[in-house]
Amino acid sequence: MQQDPNPRPATGYPYPYPYPNQQPPASANGYPPNAYPYQNYHAPHPDPRALLIRRLFIALMVSILFFGLILFIFLLVVRPQLPTVYITSLSVSDFNVSNNQLTGNWDLRLQFLNPNSKMSLYYDTVLCAVYYGDDSLSKTRLQPFDQGTKDQTPINATLSVSGTYVEGKLADSIGKERAEKGSVEFDLRMVSVVTFRYGVYRRRRYVRVYCDDVAVGVPGSSSSGKMVGSGKRCNSY
Template structure:
């Protein structure tokens, strides 16, 4: 008689064809719980300070861009109103003369005042320096114009033969001599608490002075002359 295979399980032996029952919860997580992560207070503080610093720099940069964009500082203008020459003589490679200048400085800025810390004035002929003088410091308000008088003098100064010959030829042919003038200054631009200092150079090219060969004096030919600022 064939025995029922299921009858063996009733005698206390496990049935190999039946899956073993487990008392364990099939949904139980066997991984140990994660330990709480403690952040370093110093790291958190440094991170926050970095974020605050970056935000501050970004805001400051935007403010500066808007600030400089609205101000748009312009270089000052300079003019030669008049120039008179006296006691002018070139002989035996020696030069003598007095150049009396009336200059005019103009501040084109409507929002900024200017402070000229010192103004150096140099007279040239054919790129050769003849004389130099220092002018007094100058303050200018917005849109101000300021006249300044200056005198450059040469007394028996030695010059090269080619330069003396060139001056003599100009006087004989044209009855005039062309001089160049250079002005340099450290200028401070001021707008409220804003301060910016830069060096400004002004060139006045080809200033024509009428001085015939038989005369020792002369004046600038033409009206006031505007110079170039750099």
């Protein structure tokens, strides 16, 4: 059998390499192309400014956590407590509600107790008010005072009102309560800025004191009366 002098490759079967019997052409540096695909890659240098900001942020967070831990341990050891307030007596004189006008004097005696064994207290701008329900009847300002650790301080105050207009609903409610119970329940509220002191440590905060439902015997036939029962502890917030 005679062989074809010009053999051809079978169709559908390409050469296994695009350059038969030879290597791919070399690049300018003498190496085949793509032999070192990352030879010209350089890692980017970190931004010094971003690095500085990151370090400052980390230092700030560490400082905050450190001082927060110190403050937590300090408060855990000192354990600041709100003052305890008792109303020991409350009397009313010249009390009258008629023709939508209110007149009366409230003589009040309080007992302030500092329950802290390591912190002294300073009371500034003490505002005191007597309420009937949600209506304020009279207000006054108490004198600022200091308290040492575990101290008890008695405070006297007088709240007065003369011929102040009140709504008919309030006047009717007071008159009905006097007729049915022979007494009237008043609410006493106080607000003060109290400074907690321990060495160089100072902390100011608002303290609210509520003495609710303090019954005073004032029958309809009388214009004066005293607190029903013994002293009563108020709620501090």
